[in-house]
Amino acid sequence: MPELPEVEVVRRGLERWVAHRVVAETEVLHPRAVRRHVAGADDFAHRLKGHRVGTPSRRGKYLWLPLEDTNQSVLAHLGMSGQLLVQQHAAPDEKHLRIRVRFADGLGTELRFVDQRTFGGLSLHDNTLDGLPDVIAHIARDPLDPLFDDEAFHQALRRKRSTIKRALLDQSLISGVGNIYADEALWRARLHYERPTAGFTRPRTTELLGHVRDVMNAALAVGGTSFDSLYVNVNGESGYFDRSLDAYGREGLPCRRCGTPMRRRPWMNRSSYFCPKCQRAPRVSS
DNA sequence: AAGCTCTCCTGATGGC
DNA sequence: TGCCATCAGGAGAGCT
CATH class of the missing domain: 3.20.190.10 (MutM-like, N-terminal)
Known part of the structure; x- marks a missing residue:
């Protein structure tokens, strides 16, 4: 992926x-x-x-x-x-x-x-x-683009009547984030995937964007290492970088922060992985 | 109108 | 052993 x-x-x-x-x-x-x-x-x-x-x-x-x-x-x-x-x-x-x-x-x-x-x-x-x-043309700049506008992203989150993981996967708001890195960044930020975006504070948005960038840069650093082989370069497979994942795919395994068993929940025809203790579900609004 | 669900596809895997 | 169901999921079409 x-x-x-x-x-x-x-x-x-x-x-x-x-x-x-x-x-x-x-x-x-x-x-x-x-x-x-x-x-x-x-x-x-x-x-x-x-x-x-x-x-x-x-x-x-x-x-x-x-x-x-x-x-x-x-x-x-x-x-x-x-x-x-x-x-x-x-x-x-x-x-x-x-x-x-x-x-x-x-x-x-x-x-x-x-x-x-x-x-x-x-x-x-x-x-x-x-x-x-x-x-x-409708695809937003990605978080590694020097021209990505953090403040505009924050304001867009505030305007949305949606939840944070949906927003992270919305390529018209921020591009390049898929299911894996979304879960990783949310775990690092200790945010539940269903947290409403409308209540995000600027520090919270800033911290989350920092984690998104950290996760991506770490993957890029690993993928860019063995750069001489033709195969590695264009294949992208070795590229499914030996990711050290903290959330994605870790259902039942202990959270690397607190030891609580990680959970998987069906979400939008896919899965969300999270720590039920570090990433508390928002209060149900209905 | 914005938000959300459905759908496209193939192969690996697991249950019976 | 074979068969069926399930899962993986990016993104645009289409529905509410």
């Missing part, structure tokens, strides 16, 4: 191994992988051909490759199981290989999009004036 740190590692890999190369051929092996490209697989392949890839960018969990001398970018989202791999031509096709991009050079490698569950995909879009693919 790639969240922001994993996607950033992939972006760095693309910057190193794919940027500045010219696309020769694109092969779409599964139409669902380009479903966000409404003009279809053939159009997608045709429009990439002959264009040079610029420097990859990222916002939250989205990343994109600008096509030089056009006003368009190839947008990528890894979904839950997507990978962008740089492989030797001779490497056997992965079982869930969806898209292959060959380049007009002699480097001997190609870019592959592999995705078991096909929640992810690639698509081509016009850029906004900010150089952002137009379809993700």
